[in-house]
Amino acid sequence: MRSKKTEQLQDNRNTELYEALRQMEKERGIPVDFMISQIKKAIATACKSNYGGNEDVLVKMDPDEGVFEAYLNKTVVEETVRDTNKEIILEEARKISASVMPGDKVGIKLDPKDFGRIAVGTARSVIRQGIHDGEKGQVLAEYQSKLKEIVSAVVEQVDPKTGNATLRLGKSIAILPKNEQISGEVLTVGSQVRVYILEVKTGGKEPKALISRTHPDLVRRLFESEVPEIHDGTVEVKSITREAGSRTKIAVYSKDENVDAVGACIGQRGQRVSAIVEALGGEKIDIIEYSDDPVKFISAALSPAEVVRVNVDPEQDRVCKVTVPDSQLSLAIGNKGQNVRLAAKLTGWKIDIRPESGFYGEEDASKKKEAAESDEAEETVPEVTGKETAETVSSEETAAEVSAEE
Numbered sequence: 214m215r216s217k218k219t220e221q222l223q224d225n226r227n228t229e230l231y232e233a234l235r236q237m238e239k240e241r242g243i244p245v246d247f248m249i250s251q252i253k254k255a256i257a258t259a260c261k262s263n264y265g266g267n268e269d270v271l272v273k274m275d276p277d278e279g280v281f282e283a284y285l286n287k288t289v290v291e292e293t294v295r296d297t298n299k300e301i302i303l304e305e306a307r308k309i310s311a312s313v314m315p316g317d318k319v320g321i322k323l324d325p326k327d328f329g330r331i332a333v334g335t336a337r338s339v340i341r342q343g344i345h346d347g348e349k350g351q352v353l354a355e356y357q358s359k360l361k362e363i364v365s366a367v368v369e370q371v372d373p374k375t376g377n378a379t380l381r382l383g384k385s386i387a388i389l390p391k392n393e394q395i396s397g398e399v400l401t402v403g404s405q406v407r408v409y410i411l412e413v414k415t416g417g418k419e420p421k422a423l424i425s426r427t428h429p430d431l432v433r434r435l436f437e438s439e440v441p442e443i444h445d446g447t448v449e450v451k452s453i454t455r456e457a458g459s460r461t462k463i464a465v466y467s468k469d470e471n472v473d474a475v476g477a478c479i480g481q482r483g484q485r486v487s488a489i490v491e492a493l494g495g496e497k498i499d500i501i502e503y504s505d506d507p508v509k510f511i512s513a514a515l516s517p518a519e520v521v522r523v524n525v526d527p528e529q530d531r532v533c534k535v536t537v538p539d540s541q542l543s544l545a546i547g548n549k550g551q552n553v554r555l556a557a558k559l560t561g562w563k564i565d566i567r568p569e570s571g572f573y574g575e576e577d578a579s580k581k582k583e584a585a586e587s588d589e590a591e592e593t594v595p596e597v598t599g600k601e602t603a604e605t606v607s608s609e610e611t612a613a614e615v616s617a618e619e
Contacts, residue, residue, distance in 0.1 A: 227279045228279050230281065231279065234248050234249070234276070235276075242384060245276060249274045249276070252272070252274065253272040256270060256272050257270050257272070260323075264285060264299075265296060267287075267299045269286040269299075270283060270286065270323075271283070271284040272284075284320030284321060284323065285320065285321045286319070287299055287300055287318065287319060288300050288317075289302075289303055289306040289314065289317045289318070289319055290303065290315060301319060301321065303315055355383055355384065356385065356413040356420055356422045359410050359422075360410050360412070360413055361410065361430070363408065363410075363434040363435065364382050365405055365407055366405070366406055366407070366408050366424075367380065367403065367405055368380055368400050368402055368403060368404050368405075368406060371400055371402065376394070377389065377390050378394065380406070382408075382424075385422070387408075387424050388421075388424075389406075389408060389424050389425075392427075393424065393427050395458040395493065396457060398426070398458065407426075407435070408425065408426055408431070409428050410422050410424055411424065426457065427455075429453045429461070431493075432453060432461050432489065433463075435489045435493070436450065436463065436478060436489060439480075439486075442472060442474075442477040443465075443477075447467065447472055447477075448466070448468070448472065448474045448478070449467075451465065451466050452503070452559050454555050454559045457493075459551065460496065460498070460552075461496060461497070461555075462498075462499045462501060462514065463478075463499070463500055464502070464503040464510070464514070464559055465477075465478055465500060465501070465502065466502070466503040475500050475502050478500045479500060499517070501513045507533070508523040511523050511560050511562055511564065514555075514559050515535065515545050515552065515556045515564075515566075517544060518541045518544040518545035519538060520535055520545075521537055521538060522535075523536075524536070529563075531562045531563060532565070533562055533565070534566075534567060535565065535566050535567070536567055537569065538568070538569050542566070542568045545566050553566055
């Protein structure tokens, strides 16, 4: 029989084990129950290796009671034991349980020293893998819960060669590539930034979150967080296009005639849009009221430029010519064509911009074209007349010949 001193020593060891598991839960966030399942798995694996393939083992672990016991199940046989690892004779089995019969199974309690020694090597690797799997599962769950959302992250490192930044997202780490960073923005270690989780990849050893600060949906989510009317659905974001670090155009529409969509996005004294501009490092934002009327929508999309008229091309799909005051031409086109390019993407229309006075030489070219068409028409008439005259003469001569013969 085990002495009280031995039992007390074992109880102390069990207490230390469970305290260690609780500490791991606090530090790494891995639940105690998960770790217990890994220890049970380790003992079963170890028993299979050390007891002739017998992995029929019952492990009792109760952190609250401090219980940690293991039983190797063996089949009861009446006379001859062929495999001592898997079988036990009836006489011995009834010392453990008086009511067992041949064919039943009985649990042989393993000495803590034995299963501890047996399991220690296997347990280390299994528990280590269990910790890794637990952490991996936590990271994956954290990423997936934020998929297609924006999260706050802290810059931990910036690679001086590639410019890639290592960010901490809660308990997870993600890489923000240089091409997903806002142009001209300088990330410093310790600074906080908001990023958009584009995708979560699970193919490799660790789940990876693809994050971005250039994606248009980053701006969409920022507006949803800053503008209650967008969050509750009163104001709808119809379309958005962006050249990160420079300019964004966003088209909004109010489902409530009493709510000004553009005004709601700007906020009192511009507070709402200013907060978004600050989060984007000073990026300019044009907030445009959406309209089903393409003329109104295209005119608004070219803001801040004024528009004189919009002529929709009846022969081509979603193509238009926009006329602006001469003084507004460069503003309508924008630096390197940015304004008209973003307006075209926002509306889905091909936009041809021209000044109100027309381009230099455009009127002369038009007159030349009209003159050429007129000359072509005049040249065609004599040809037709000459042909008709020739046919008439020929007919008269034929008639004359017929008359003469007669």
